[in-house]
Amino acid sequence: METFTTHGGRLGEARRRFGGAVEPWIDLSTGVNPRPYPARPASSRARARLPDPEETAALETAAAAAFGVGADAVLATPGVEAAIRLLPGVLRAPRVGIVEPTYGGHAEAWRAAGAVVSGIDRKVLADAADTCDVIVLVNPNNPDGETFAAEVLLEVAGRAESRGGWLIVDEAYVETSPEISVLAHLGDAWRASRLIVLRSFGKFFGLPGLRLGFVAARPDVIGRLRSRQGEWPVSADAIAAGLQAYPDRPWADQTLRRLAADARRLDDLLIRAGLNVLGGTSLFRLAAADDAQGRFVRMAEAGVLTRPFDHAPTWLRLGLPDPDNWPRVEAALMESAP
């Protein structure tokens, strides 16, 4: 089970483990928009040369405009996971507190860099700023969708700042609830603060295979991250897709409505199948059932991969099916009851 409780997207292992399953597999184990942005691939010419730094800069400018910040405050990375891994080398913090439960990559990244990592209960978040050099939280949180108000984040950042600390807010899933982005709330004020925000391209735009993420922070921090990361961080295809997708508001607005409707549809299905919906975002739903791990196995035997959790054996997280797959997902969910 550990393969499946560490990260989603392990279809190869699922195929071997639950061999007789119907093909094709339906992968609901990640929180990725199942109807991707229709980005044109990079040209053959662009693939055949190093990305010009000016093209990477144009991508950062387009992303910054979408995030509501200045272009000098944004760094492109090959996926938000790469951004997570880049921070410990620059911030060099001995004590790191992470609001848990959440995405496991943060703790892995800080531990690999030698930091002492402790879990923080969200209820005592502000106090943690007095004892940690870095606080990490995910907003909205994965897997439960819990959110933090901008005022709370400001207070925590202020307390962290008074002792030279940092607050890292991972907004990998914020596109479906843009109103809670701390970047959108603070205007230019955040640029003077010790606040670092992570953003993902692949989840909302449905193209995680391109590997594209971003860090937003004050320009001196971005400069240090940039010199640490080195040249040509993202591919020609990532640049091409980001330049097309970020300015396309009509697609984003239509997608927000569709994802919200699909999330409600999935909630209805989960309830009818006897699960309790605990929360989530419009890109994934978290549900609870006494026999969640048994349901995980039975759905996998029907070719539907979901996401179980070792720290919470009653939980299952499900991404949204793509349009053709609703009937099979419904059948698998209904038949997963013990």
Place this chain on the structure above:
Amino acid sequence: METFTTHGGRLGEARRRFGGAVEPWIDLSTGVNPRPYPARPASSRARARLPDPEETAALETAAAAAFGVGADAVLATPGVEAAIRLLPGVLRAPRVGIVEPTYGGHAEAWRAAGAVVSGIDRKVLADAADTCDVIVLVNPNNPDGETFAAEVLLEVAGRAESRGGWLIVDEAYVETSPEISVLAHLGDAWRASRLIVLRSFGKFFGLPGLRLGFVAARPDVIGRLRSRQGEWPVSADAIAAGLQAYPDRPWADQTLRRLAADARRLDDLLIRAGLNVLGGTSLFRLAAADDAQGRFVRMAEAGVLTRPFDHAPTWLRLGLPDPDNWPRVEAALMESAP
């Protein structure tokens, strides 16, 4: 001039600086095969999901077979530059010696991580192993094409090892002289040694826009680098291209012959244009002329971007033109004489 002496590939800046130039520009400022491997792009499905770790592992296995090492000794990275940036965080060496002149990214990466970096003359390489925690060299070297014999590298690695040091051999350009790869020479012996080898996909296969590189090292080092790098390091397109290209020996053999012939043709041209050919590899040639920086400017004004060097103002490095561009490159070179 500094923009152009730091890295190649700055076409945007060149267009602005040398505005009246003929379009399209011919970029000879990098050492990339101008006839790329005809890789099919990743499928839409592969772009729309996270790469399964088993796909990344299959890519590493294909690359390892091409390098002549075991699959457990190879890590894929989003470009060799990313590999260069990954090493300081894992090796944590205070004193680093780099055989110079060479690619500047190595010194940048170690300095950004806080190491004291000194340049090493290749003639006293073996002695440096007694005073440096890490030695870095590029084989064949960029920009001069100088090579190190495997026996010399073995001796240096042995001396580094006796004091707990490391030898990093950047083989980014080794594909056109595979016989000098230290991996090919040492068989399984290198797996027990403190030798780390970097490889590039984009240069020989002509697809640097995909961002794909590799580290080869003993499995415990690969494990530490892997946990430091995190999940899903390379894109679906990089995986697809590597899986197609590495096993394709007929394409590689034909390409080796063509590149060697094109490199001879470029040498003839350089000599006829009054430059001295100093060396290089079959992917780039290094030439000298009294007025190299003037030639750089005049060629740029004709829309041909080459690579000057601040530490050696008489040098110019030129990549190979693609088949259609030889006449313009010939004219620009001939007319670049003072």
